[in-house]
Amino acid sequence: MSYDVIVIGSGPGGYVCAIRCAQLGLKTAVVEGRETLGGTCLNVGCIPSKALLHATHMLHEAEHNFAAMGLKGKSPSVDWTQMLKYKDETIAQNTKGIEFLFKKNKIDWIKGWASIPEAGKVKVGDDVHETKNIVIASGSEVATLPGVEIDENIVVSSTGALALKKIPKSLTVIGAGVIGLEMGSVYKRLGAEVTVIEYLDTITPGMDAEVQKVFKRLLEKQGIKFIMGAAVQGVSTAKSKATTTYKLRKDDSEHTLESDTVLLATGRKPFTDGLGLDALNVATSKRGMIETDANWATNVKGIYAIGDAITGPMLAHKAEDEGMAVAEVIAGKQGHVNYGVIPGVIYTHPEVATVGQTEEQLKEAGKSYKVGKFSFMGNGRAKANFAGDGFVKLLADKDTDRILGAHIIGPMAGDLIHEICVGMEFGAAAQDIAMTCHAHPTYSEAVREAALACGDGAIHS
Numbered sequence: 171m172s173y174d175v176i177v178i179g180s181g182p183g184g185y186v187c188a189i190r191c192a193q194l195g196l197k198t199a200v201v202e203g204r205e206t207l208g209g210t211c212l213n214v215g216c217i218p219s220k221a222l223l224h225a226t227h228m229l230h231e232a233e234h235n236f237a238a239m240g241l242k243g244k245s246p247s248v249d250w251t252q253m254l255k256y257k258d259e260t261i262a263q264n265t266k267g268i269e270f271l272f273k274k275n276k277i278d279w280i281k282g283w284a285s286i287p288e289a290g291k292v293k294v295g296d297d298v299h300e301t302k303n304i305v306i307a308s309g310s311e312v313a314t315l316p317g318v319e320i321d322e323n324i325v326v327s328s329t330g331a332l333a334l335k336k337i338p339k340s341l342t343v344i345g346a347g348v349i350g351l352e353m354g355s356v357y358k359r360l361g362a363e364v365t366v367i368e369y370l371d372t373i374t375p376g377m378d379a380e381v382q383k384v385f386k387r388l389l390e391k392q393g394i395k396f397i398m399g400a401a402v403q404g405v406s407t408a409k410s411k412a413t414t415t416y417k418l419r420k421d422d423s424e425h426t427l428e429s430d431t432v433l434l435a436t437g438r439k440p441f442t443d444g445l446g447l448d449a450l451n452v453a454t455s456k457r458g459m460i461e462t463d464a465n466w467a468t469n470v471k472g473i474y475a476i477g478d479a480i481t482g483p484m485l486a487h488k489a490e491d492e493g494m495a496v497a498e499v500i501a502g503k504q505g506h507v508n509y510g511v512i513p514g515v516i517y518t519h520p521e522v523a524t525v526g527q528t529e530e531q532l533k534e535a536g537k538s539y540k541v542g543k544f545s546f547m548g549n550g551r552a553k554a555n556f557a558g559d560g561f562v563k564l565l566a567d568k569d570t571d572r573i574l575g576a577h578i579i580g581p582m583a584g585d586l587i588h589e590i591c592v593g594m595e596f597g598a599a600a601q602d603i604a605m606t607c608h609a610h611p612t613y614s615e616a617v618r619e620a621a622l623a624c625g626d627g628a629i630h631s
């Protein structure tokens with residue numbers, strides 16, 4: 171069989187790319203070695219973690235806010251087996267959905283692991299498939315840490331953390347990044363003692379400093395403990411316990427922490443094993459990222475790469491955008507991704523969402539900017555829903571009023587951020603948001619109030 175495009179990997183980058191290729195009239199196949207389509211995101215990442223975050227958030231609401239609303243009675247007890255089943259069913263619905271979309275778009279699923287013997291050929295098992303173009307969308311894998319061996323039982327990666335045999339009494343999380351804080355929140359709500367050990371002095375590196383500070387305080391209020399400025403040296407296991415050894419950076423003193431389970435969440439690295447990139451001389455960076463030009467083309471003609479395997483934030487939606495864009499390029503059209511407007515969301519409670527530049531980045535670049543900030547305490551809907559923690563912070567150019575960034579911590583932040591994303595794509599000024607009628611009572615009004623605060627002032631603060 172010969173194809174116009176073979177996509178390697180069926181995660182959000184790969185499957186979206188394949189669908190767009192098919193829509194543009196290209197004969198397309200996807201190679202996937204997993205049992206089900208959807209990659210890390212659908213099988214062991216974004217989707218299952220959101221199911222557990224949703225279920226445990228419901229539990230938190232029942233335990234903490236129901237009585238105050240006059241909803242009396244015993245709080246629900248946790249049936250862990252059923253919760254995992256709900257998570258697995260959520261995964262199955264989504265992965266089957268991709269299978270349906272492949273059939274609908276006449277995309278072939280070649281089952282197995284791919285290698286590229288030469289440009290124009292993809293080998294899967296004993297079969298070699300001819301193709302005009304190859305898109306590598308092979309994603310990423312957990313980055314290991316010296317001295318920490320993942321057994322997916324006591325010492326787990328995000329994959330193991332989504333399928334623990336039982337709820338641990340104590341959990342040590344290495345790394346206060348997105349995975350650590352989302353999964354840490356899940357197990358804290360399920361009753362585990364959660365301690366996060368972070369190398370830096372702040373959580374969620376790269377985020378707006380004010381958000382980092384408030385976020386940490388709110389997580390601490392929920393009972394999550396933090397050990398900051400601490401470099402993990404290693405983890406040893408004995409019977410069903412783990413001992414994590416770390417050194418405090420301020421005085422080099424060594425400490426240990428015991429727990430039932432350890433989650434290693436110190437980042438991910440490109441997954442390109444077995445593709446044969448070295449033999450093909452495909453250029454990669456020192457950190458293993460495939461190098462591409464502005465059209466996602468590698469240095470080898472006919473081979474493209476997108477998503478976690480190339481440079482940039484390791485986010486499903488960034489991969490999706492690149493998948494669509496590279497399909498357009500292959501079909502002879504224009505493909506475009508605006509890397510300046512890629513939102514980032516952490517699905518804790520409250521949620522954290524960010525887009526564009528942080529105040530720290532603007533300061534460093536010497537830009538003159540103004541800040542419009544509005545607390546959810548001034549938002550009627552948030553108060554009614556016990557969701558007054560957090561704020562919206564809008565950054566706009568001091569002279570032109572053009573929006574430069576937005577940082578939200580609060581209810582539904584991951585949805586609210588998109589108003590700003592659309593605004594930024596249209597080159598909106600803060601005043602454009604401020605002059606747009608927002609329905610009352612909604613959380614969105616907090617975004618408008620932050621925009622008003624960039625001008626003559628917010629109304630409810």
Ligand code: NAI
Nearest residue numbers: 345346347348349350368369401402435436437438484515
């Ligand atoms: P991360 O890069 O977000 O955070 C890793 C943290 O570990 C950093 O704070 C780092 O300073 C710390 N660290 C590194 N070495 C350490 C050591 N030896 N001791 C203590 N701390 C150490 O990585 P994470 O959370 O593993 O996520 C991986 C990728 O997956 C990220 O690119 C993330 O964006 C993506 N992801 C995104 C999600 C979302 O969009 N909601 C959800 C889950 C993952």
